[in-house]
Amino acid sequence: MQTMNSPSPQSPLTSLGDGRLVASAALNNEEPIAAVLERVLNPGHHVLELASGTGQHIAAFAKRFPEVTWTPSDRDDVRLTSIEAWRRHASQPGLQSALRLDVSATWDVAPASRDVVLAINLIHLIPMNAVVHLFAECRRVLRFGGCILLYAPMRDGTEFFSEGNVDFDATLSRANPDLGLRDIGTLVDIAARLGFDGHERIQMPANNHMLKLRLPSPTTPHDIARL
Structure with a gap:
């Protein structure tokens, strides 16, 4: 499978002079995304963000939701440096160091260890076979009831x-x-084949959407033991 760096094209980046980079698009969509996260997250949850880019999103979310553990990730060295600079600047105990993670390869993430996997402006910028692989890896790393x-x-x-x-x-x-832009129905079908049993489509500003794909909650002792 083709390996992927951070997706391209990118929004223009501005340097703050201390290692942090700023993407203008992230400034525009931070509040709407945070509003969705507020509905989804609970204290003690652990979120893995894919292709975290500059790191400004996850730093802001870590401040807003301090009782949640946040793990950023990326494959690009420049962006990993920026993520670390944002982590230091945010100074939030729940914001972990970034993982070097290629979404189209096997993730170095423990099975059933995350409650939410967050991907912002990624799926249209990677090939469909990488999208399918991403879903399969999400199925592996998410706990029951995760999304x-x-x-x-x-x-x-x-x-x-x-x-x-x-x-x-x-x-x-x-x-x-x-x-290219992905068909919502196709994404839901791929997820359903992997065991995701619920979805919600949320209209976002500027003709964007948030698609929530949920794993079922544990229903058997075997399921509960996996948590």
Whole structure:
């Protein structure tokens, strides 16, 4: 399987001079994403963020939800350096050091060790076979009752939610035919084949969506023992 660095294209980055990088897109969507997290998270939860990029999102979320443990990840050296700088700046006990993680390879994450896997603006920037692999790895690392949260521009079958999304999808497809906005129904079907039994589609600003894919809660002693 093709290995993936941090997705491209990227939003423009600005350096703060202390190792931290800032992406303008992250400033725009932080509040709407945090509003969804507030509905999902409970004290004691452990969140793994995929392709954390600059690290500014997860640093902000760690401050907002201090009773949650946060693990950022990325494969790109520049972004890993920025994530560490944001971690030091945030000075939050629940914000762990970043994992070097390639979403299309096997993750160095223990089975059934996370409650939420968060991916922001990732799934349209990696090939579909990497998306399927991502779901399978989420199934492995999530506890029963855990969920995947996917934030991205998406489509509903062949229907796009704005002309801008049509243009964005075309731009991605021209650069690489394996990239592009993902069909929500296809994502739900892939998740269902892996044992995810519930989903919620949440409309977000700027014609984006958050797709929540949930694993069932434990129902047998064997399931409970896995927690």
